Amino acid sequence: MNPPLNQMLQSQIQIEDDRTGLSIETLRRAIADNLFYIQGKFPAIATKHDYYMALAYTVRDRLLHRWLNTLEVYLKQDVKLVCYLSAEYLVGPHLVNNLINLGIYEQIRQAVEESGLNLQQLINTEEEPGLGNGGLGRLASCYMDSLASLEIPAIGYGIRYEFGIFDQEIKDGWQVEITDKWLQDGNPWEIARPEAAVSVKFGGHTESYLDDQGNYRVRWLPEYIVKGIPYDTPILGYKVNTANSMRLWTSEACESFDFQRFNVGDYYGAVDRKVFSENLTKVLYPNDEPIKGKELRLQQQYFFVSCSLQDMIRIHLNEGNTLDNFAEKFAVQLNDTHPSIGVAELMRLLIDVHYYPWEKAWEITEKTFGFTNHTLLPEALERWPLGLFGHLLPRHLEIIYEINKRFLDQVRLKYPGNNEKLSSLSLIDERGDKYVRMAHLACVGSHKINGVAQLHSELLKKTLLKDFYELLPEKFTNVTNGVTPRRWMVVSNPELSQLISSKIGENWIKNLDELRKLEGFIDDGGFRQQWREVKRKVKQDLAQYIHDKLGIIVSPDSLFDVQVKRLHEYKRQHLNVLHIITLYNRIKQNPNLDITPRTFIFGGKAAPGYHQAKLIIKLINSVGDIVNHDPEIGERLKVVFLPDYNVTLGQRVYPAADLSEQISTAGKEASGTGNMKFSLNGALTIGTFDGANIEIREEVGEENFFLFGLKTEEIDQLRAQGYNPQDYYNSNPELKAAIDLINSGFFSHGDGGLFQLLINSLLYLDHYLLFADYQSYLDCQERVSQAYKDQEHWTRMSILNTARMGKFSSDRSIREYCDKIWNTSPVPIQMKDYVQADG
Numbered sequence: 001m002n003p004p005l006n007q008m009l010q011s012q013i014q015i016e017d018d019r020t021g022l023s024i025e026t027l028r029r030a031i032a033d034n035l036f037y038i039q040g041k042f043p044a045i046a047t048k049h050d051y052y053m054a055l056a057y058t059v060r061d062r063l064l065h066r067w068l069n070t071l072e073v074y075l076k077q078d079v080k081l082v083c084y085l086s087a088e089y090l091v092g093p094h095l096v097n098n099l100i101n102l103g104i105y106e107q108i109r110q111a112v113e114e115s116g117l118n119l120q121q122l123i124n125t126e127e128e129p130g131l132g133n134g135g136l137g138r139l140a141s142c143y144m145d146s147l148a149s150l151e152i153p154a155i156g157y158g159i160r161y162e163f164g165i166f167d168q169e170i171k172d173g174w175q176v177e178i179t180d181k182w183l184q185d186g187n188p189w190e191i192a193r194p195e196a197a198v199s200v201k202f203g204g205h206t207e208s209y210l211d212d213q214g215n216y217r218v219r220w221l222p223e224y225i226v227k228g229i230p231y232d233t234p235i236l237g238y239k240v241n242t243a244n245s246m247r248l249w250t251s252e253a254c255e256s257f258d259f260q261r262f263n264v265g266d267y268y269g270a271v272d273r274k275v276f277s278e279n280l281t282k283v284l285y286p287n288d289e290p291i292k293g294k295e296l297r298l299q300q301q302y303f304f305v306s307c308s309l310q311d312m313i314r315i316h317l318n319e320g321n322t323l324d325n326f327a328e329k330f331a332v333q334l335n336d337t338h339p340s341i342g343v344a345e346l347m348r349l350l351i352d353v354h355y356y357p358w359e360k361a362w363e364i365t366e367k368t369f370g371f372t373n374h375t376l377l378p379e380a381l382e383r384w385p386l387g388l389f390g391h392l393l394p395r396h397l398e399i400i401y402e403i404n405k406r407f408l409d410q411v412r413l414k415y416p417g418n419n420e421k422l423s424s425l426s427l428i429d430e431r432g433d434k435y436v437r438m439a440h441l442a443c444v445g446s447h448k449i450n451g452v453a454q455l456h457s458e459l460l461k462k463t464l465l466k467d468f469y470e471l472l473p474e475k476f477t478n479v480t481n482g483v484t485p486r487r488w489m490v491v492s493n494p495e496l497s498q499l500i501s502s503k504i505g506e507n508w509i510k511n512l513d514e515l516r517k518l519e520g521f522i523d524d525g526g527f528r529q530q531w532r533e534v535k536r537k538v539k540q541d542l543a544q545y546i547h548d549k550l551g552i553i554v555s556p557d558s559l560f561d562v563q564v565k566r567l568h569e570y571k572r573q574h575l576n577v578l579h580i581i582t583l584y585n586r587i588k589q590n591p592n593l594d595i596t597p598r599t600f601i602f603g604g605k606a607a608p609g610y611h612q613a614k615l616i617i618k619l620i621n622s623v624g625d626i627v628n629h630d631p632e633i634g635e636r637l638k639v640v641f642l643p644d645y646n647v648t649l650g651q652r653v654y655p656a657a658d659l660s661e662q663i664s665t666a667g668k669e670a671s672g673t674g675n676m677k678f679s680l681n682g683a684l685t686i687g688t689f690d691g692a693n694i695e696i697r698e699e700v701g702e703e704n705f706f707l708f709g710l711k712t713e714e715i716d717q718l719r720a721q722g723y724n725p726q727d728y729y730n731s732n733p734e735l736k737a738a739i740d741l742i743n744s745g746f747f748s749h750g751d752g753g754l755f756q757l758l759i760n761s762l763l764y765l766d767h768y769l770l771f772a773d774y775q776s777y778l779d780c781q782e783r784v785s786q787a788y789k790d791q792e793h794w795t796r797m798s799i800l801n802t803a804r805m806g807k808f809s810s811d812r813s814i815r816e817y818c819d820k821i822w823n824t825s826p827v828p829i830q831m832k833d834y835v836q837a838d839g
C-alpha cells in the first residue's frame with residue numbers, strides 16, 4: 001500500500017513556498033524559476049510567450065496541490081462520480097480563470113509587475129483551446145466549472161483534437177478558414193497519462209463460442225486496434241479545494257511501427273497505419289455540415305466513448321468493487337447523441353468482457369446513463385448508414401439489434417398491431433436506406449432524457465420524441481441551461497463585478513440569486529451613475545479594439561446592438577441586416593432624421609460548407625462597407641463584423657453590449673446561452689419567444705425585455721394556411737425596398753447576382769419566416785430606440801436584468817442535474833496543509 005498523499009508529500013518532498021506559496025515575493029521567484037528551469041530561458045532572450053509559460057506553470061503548481069488532494073479523497077472515499085461525456089469542450093483561456101478561482105489575481109498581478117511585465121499582456125498571449133463549435137461545447141465547460149465549484153466529484157471526458165474549431169479571417173468580406181494550431185507552442189495546463197492508455201478496436205467480425213461452462217459467448221475479432229492516451233487538465237472550482245479532471249483522449253498507433261509489416265519490408269505500409277491511427281483525433285468537425293458518410297466522425301465518437309467507459313471500469317475495479325454497483329458509483333451524462341454509442345459499448349463491455357447476463361447488464365446500463373438533447377432541428381439528428389456502422393462496429397450492431405428486438409417487444413405490448421409505432425420508435429430507420437438512429441439508442445438506454453429549456457423540453461415531448469414520451473413519460477425532464485458567473489462576469493467584466501461587490505459583497509459569485517440585492521439600490525442615482533460609467537468604460541475598450549482591428553471608428557455613446565453566435569439561417573442574422581438597411585433607407589430619404597445612433601456588432605463562424613451562412617457574412621460586411629462610408633449617414637449607423645469570434649472575444653463583447661439580439665425563429669433555438677451572458681452583464685434583450693429567452697423574460701419582467709415575433713403555435717398555423725413570403729414583400733414597402741436594394745447590386749459593386757441565392761431563398765421559401773416577423777421586429781426596434789433615449793430608465797432596466805439573472809447560473813443547472821438525474825451530492829475537500837487562497 002502506498003502511504004497517503006499528504007504524508008508522502010510531507011515526508012519526502014518539502015511542500016515549500018516556491019510551489020505553493022502565495023506571497024508576492026514567492027510568486028515572483030517562482031516565475032523566474034520556471035522561466036529558467038522549464039522554459040530554459042533567461043530574461044534577456046525570453047519572449048512574451050516564455051513568460052506566459054513560466055507564469056502558467058507557476059499557477060499550475062498551485063493547482064496541482066489541490067488536484068492531487070481531490071483525487072486522493074475521491075479514491076479513499078470511493079465517491080460517486082459524474083462522468084460528463086462530451087465530444088466538445090469550448091474551454092476558453094485557462095490562465096485568468098484559474099487566477100480568479102484560486103483567488104490570487106491581485107497577488108499575481110503585482111508579482112508580474114515587479115518582474116517588469118504586464119499581466120494583461122501575458123493573459124492575451126494564451127491560445128484558447130477551441131475544442132467545440134459553439135453553445136453545446138461552451139455549456140460543457142460551464143458545467144465543469146460549476147461541478148468543481150459545487151464540490152461534486154466529476155470527470156469531463158472528451159477528445160483532445162489536435163486542431164480545434166478553425167480560426168476565421170475575413171478577406172474581402174468573405175470568411176476564410178485557417179487551421180487552429182492551438183498545441184503548436186505547447187500546453188502547460190495538461191498532463192499526459194500514458195500509463196492509463198487503453199486499446200480500442202475497430203472493424204473486423206465477430207464469432208460465437210461456448211465457454212468452459214457451456215455458456216454462449218461472442219468475441220470480436222477486430223481489423224485494427226488504436227491506442228487512446230489520456231491527457232488530464234485540472235478544472236478548479238471557485239475558492240474551494242476541489243479540482244476535477246477534464247480527461248481528453250488522443251489516438252496513437254498501437255506500436256510506433258507495425259513490426260509485422262516492417263519485417264516483410266513494407267516500411268511505408270507500417271507508417272501509413274501509424275498515420276491512420278493518429279488521424280482519428282486530428283480535427284474537430286464543424287457542425288451544420290451534412291454528416292452522412294463521415295466515417296471518421298463515428299470513429300471519433302466510438303473512440304473516446306470506449307476509452308472513457310474502459311477508464312471508468314478500471315477505476316471502479318481498482319477500488320475493489322465488482323461491476324454490480326457500477327450505476328451507483330457512476331452517473332454518465334450523454335451530451336447530445338455524439339457519445340450515445342456508449343449505450344451499446346457499456347453493454348458490450350459488461351456482456352463480452354465481464355460476462356454479465358443480458359438482463360443484468362441492461363439494468364446497469366439504463367441506470368448509468370442520462371441523455372441531454374440539445375436541438376430540435378431534424379437535420380442535426382445523427383443517423384449512421386447501417387452498412388458503414390456495421391463495417392466499423394460489427395459487434396455493436398448486433399447488440400443494437402438485440403436492444404431493439406427487446407424494446408420493440410415492449411412497444412408491441414403497449415400498441416398491439418400498430419406497425420406505425422414500431423417503425424417510428426425503432427432504433428433502425430427502415431423507411432428507405434437503412435440507418436441507425438442514435439437519438440433512439442440514447443433514449444432507450446438512459447433512465448432520464450432532458451431538454452435544455454422549458455419550451456424546448458415541451459416541444460421535444462410534442463414533436464421530435466413524441467412517441468418516446470407517450471411510451472416512457474417518466475423518463476422525461478427539463479434542465480434549463482446556465483452559464484458560470486465566474487468566467488462570464490468576474491473574469492470578463494471585472495469593473496462591473498467590483499461595483500456589484502462594493503454594494504452587496506462577494507457572495508453573489510457563488511450564489512447568483514444574491515444579485516437580487518441590487519434591486520435595493522435601484523433608486524440610488526449615484527449607483528445608477530456608476531453603473532453607466534462602467535458600461536461606458538467597457539464600451540470604450542471595445543471601441544478601441546474595433547479601431548485597432550478593423551480601423552472603424554465607433555462611438556461609445558451610440559447604442560451597442562450586438563449579435564454574436566454561430567451563423568445559421570434560423571438565428572436570422574439577416575433579419576438584423578434587413579433592419580439596418582431599412583434604417584439606412586430612412587436616413588437617405590430623410591437626411592435630417594433624428595434617430596438613436598447605433599453600432600451594430602456581429603461576430604460568429606459559419607460552417608465551411610454552409611454556403612448561405614457564408615453569404616450572410618459577406619452581406620453583413622458589404623452593407624457595413626456602404627453604411628460606414630456614407631457621409632450622409634455619419635455617426636448615426638456603424639456596422640462591424642468582428643472576425644474570429646471565440647470565447648476570448650466573447651469576454652470582451654458581452655460586457656460592452658447595450659442590446660442583445662436573440663432573434664431566432666420561435667421553436668428553433670433549443671435554449672441559447674449567449675442570451676444569459678448578455679443579460680447578466682446588463683444588456684437588454686430584443687428577442688423572440690424561443691428557447692431560454694422565455695424564461696429570461698419571466699425572470700427580468702416583461703417590462704424589461706423587448707419581445708417580438710410569432711410564437712411557435714402561430715408559426716404552425718401560418719404554415720398550415722400556406723405561408724407565402726411574397727405577400728409580405730409585396731405589401732410592405734420598406735421590406736420591399738430593403739430586398740430590392742440588395743438585389744440591385746447596390747451593396748456589391750453593381751453585381752446584382754451576388755446575393756441572389758440568399759434573397760431567392762427568402763422570396764420563394766423563407767423557411768425561417770424573416771418576412772413574417774420583419775414588421776414586428778422593426779416596431780420593436782423602434783421601441784428600443786425610444787427607450788434608449790431615456791438613459792435613467794434604461795439604466796434601471798439594465799440593473800434589473802443583472803439583478804434578476806440568478807436562475808441562469810450553471811450552478812443552479814448542475815444542482816438540478818444532481819437532484820433529478822445523477823443522484824449525487826458534494827464531497828468537500830479538506831487539505832491539511834492547504835494554504836488559504838486568500839493569502
Ligand code: GL7
Pocket residue numbers: 133134135136137139287374375380452481669670671672673691
Ligand atoms: C445547441 C443549441 O443550438 C443551443 O440553443 C443550446 O443553448 C446549446 C446548449 O444546450 O446547444 N445545440 C447544438 O447542437 N449546438 C448548440 O449550441 C451547437
